[in-house]
Each structure stands twice: as structure tokens, then as C-alpha cells.
Amino acid sequence: MCTTCGCSTHHHAHSDEDTHLQHHHHDNGDGHAVEETVRLEADILGENNKYAMFNRGFLAARHVKAFNMVSSPGSGKTTLLEATIKAIDNRRSIAVIEGDQQTDNDARRIGALGVDAVQINTANGCHLDAHMVGHAIEDLGIKENSLLFIENVGNLVCPAMFDLGETERVVVISVTEGDDKPLKYPYMFSGSSICIINKIDLLPYVDCELERIKANALKVNPNLRFFEISATTGEGMKPWIRYLLEP
Ligand SMILES: Nc1nc2c(ncn2[C@@H]2O[C@H](COP(=O)(O)OP(=O)(O)OP(=O)(O)O)[C@@H](O)[C@H]2O)c(=O)[nH]1
Numbered sequence: 001m002c003t004t005c006g007c008s009t010h011h012h013a014h015s016d017e018d019t020h021l022q023h024h025h026h027d028n029g030d031g032h033a034v035e036e037t038v039r040l041e042a043d044i045l046g047e048n049n050k051y052a053m054f055n056r057g058f059l060a061a062r063h064v065k066a067f068n069m070v071s072s073p074g075s076g077k078t079t080l081l082e083a084t085i086k087a088i089d090n091r092r093s094i095a096v097i098e099g100d101q102q103t104d105n106d107a108r109r110i111g112a113l114g115v116d117a118v119q120i121n122t123a124n125g126c127h128l129d130a131h132m133v134g135h136a137i138e139d140l141g142i143k144e145n146s147l148l149f150i151e152n153v154g155n156l157v158c159p160a161m162f163d164l165g166e167t168e169r170v171v172v173i174s175v176t177e178g179d180d181k182p183l184k185y186p187y188m189f190s191g192s193s194i195c196i197i198n199k200i201d202l203l204p205y206v207d208c209e210l211e212r213i214k215a216n217a218l219k220v221n222p223n224l225r226f227f228e229i230s231a232t233t234g235e236g237m238k239p240w241i242r243y244l245l246e247p
């Protein structure tokens with residue numbers, strides 16, 4: 001959770017008072033500081049959930065399906081979005097929100113395909129939150145019936161805590177990360193509805209088994225729906241695109 005991992009973002013940056021609480025969390029043995037830290041975390045998440053609820057209502061009213069794409073850095077989220085945009089080929093209107101600590105590289109990659117994209121830089125923040133996403137949604141002026149992809153900051157821990165108001169949370173895991181990752185980072189998998197296993201073209205070269213990734217992911221979330229994909233070769237893209245274009 002970000003109040004204890006040292007990350008901060010513009011509207012819940014740590015004040016001196018918060019830092020004070022953090023220090024006491026470690027120093028104080030009387031239990032008060034722990035209680036205050038827990039309250040601070042509950043306040044941040046409570047505020048986020050209100051913005052998320054607003055985003056969800058706004059998007060549902062416009063029949064926009066929103067996908068919060070979460071993963072560790074480099075699992076292939078942007079490559080997958082590029083392949084998805086090309087495969088959908090204007091059959092559905094698409095908008096993209098890109099989250100990264102720094103650079104607008106990913107938004108430029110998406111923009112180059114003629115799709116509206118807004119970049120959010122979180123600076124020292126390690127996740128997107130619903131407030132930032134709400135502003136990006138305003139900037140995008142999303143059309144009715146669109147698909148909205150929100151590429152979260154590459155991080156398999158903190159984004160799990162923050163509902164953005166998405167329709168589906170999609171965790172992307174690439175086969176190069178190892179098949180034990182769902183067990184080591186369970187919250188990301190338990191909080192997602194879809195799991196994309198990417199870079200399957202690399203399976204012959206790595207000590208990682210598709211079935212073991214799935215079995216481990218199902219241990220933490222028996223309801224996950226899987227897509228096995230190579231975003232670079234296009235293998236496995238068809239079922240994913242078919243799913244996205246479902247009415
Ligand atoms: N072999 C192979 N490489 C892939 C695949 N998908 C992505 N890559 C490569 O993986 C690297 C990272 O891809 P990105 O799409 O930038 O990953 P990302 O998840 O968007 O990264 P961050 O935004 O930094 O978290 C690039 O070199 C891609 O070409 C795939 O299916 N197979």
C-alpha cells in the first residue's frame with residue numbers, strides 16, 4: 001500500500017504530518033500510530049473509491065467499456081494495445097489513457113496509430129488513481145460505445161489497491177516473468193477479472209509453463225478468464241479481439 005511504500009501523488013502526497021505518522025508507525029510501541037496509519041490508508045482508499053464510483057457511472061451512462069491494464073514493467077501492455085488497435089481496425093471507437101512515472105513514450109506510440117491518447121505522469125507515484133483518471137476522461141472527450149484502455153503504471157503491487165472505475169481489470173503477465181508470480185503477487189490477480197498471458201512466442205526459451213501460470217493464478221482467483229497471446233507475432237489475438245467486440 002502506497003502510504004507505506006514511500007510513493008506519493010499530487011492529491012494524496014504525504015504531508016509532514018503523514019510522515020510523522022509513518023515514523024511513529026515504526027517507533028511507537030503503544031499501538032496508536034498503527035491505528036492512525038490504518039485510518040490514513042482507509043481515508044485515501046475511501047476518497048479514491050468515491051472518484052472511482054463517479055468514473056464508473058460516467059462511463060456506464062455512455063456505454064463505454066473500460067479496461068484497467070495492470071502488470072509489472074515491460075510485460076507488453078503497450079505492444080498489446082498497439083496490436084489490439086490495429087486488429088480492431090476502426091470497428092469500434094477507442095481511447096487510451098497511459099500511466100507512467102515519466103515520459104510520454106507510450107501515449108506517442110498509441111497516438112501514432114491515430115487513436116486519442118492522454119498521458120498521465122505520476123512522477124514519484126507508483127499507480128494511477130481514480131481522480132487522475134477522471135481528469136483524463138474529461139480531456140479525452142470519449143465517444144459513446146467506445147472502448148477505453150487505461151494502461152496503469154508498470155507495478156505488480158500498488159495499482160491493485162486502486163479502483164479506477166473500470167469495467168474489467170486485466171492483469172498482463174509475460175512468460176519471461178516466471179510462473180510463480182500469481183502466488184507472489186496475489187492481490188493483482190485476485191482483483192482482476194481477466195488475465196492475459198503474453199509473449200507466448202518465448203515459451204520455448206524460458207523455464208515457464210503456461211499451465212503452471214494458469215493453475216497458480218486460479219489458486220488466488222478461480223474466476224479469472226485467460227487469453228494466451230503473443231502481441232508481437234499476433235498468435236492468440238483473435239479470441240481477445242472477439243471478446244472486446246462483443247456487444
Ligand atoms: N517476444 C515478445 N516480445 C514482446 C511481446 N510483447 C511485448 N514484447 C516486447 O517487450 C518489451 C516491452 O514491451 P512494452 O509494450 O513496452 O511493455 P509495457 O508493459 O508497456 O512496459 P511499461 O509501460 O514500461 O510497463 C518490448 O521490447 C516489446 O517489443 C511479445 O508478445 N513477444
Ligand SMILES: [Mg+2]
Binds near residue numbers: 106
Ligand atoms: Mg507501456
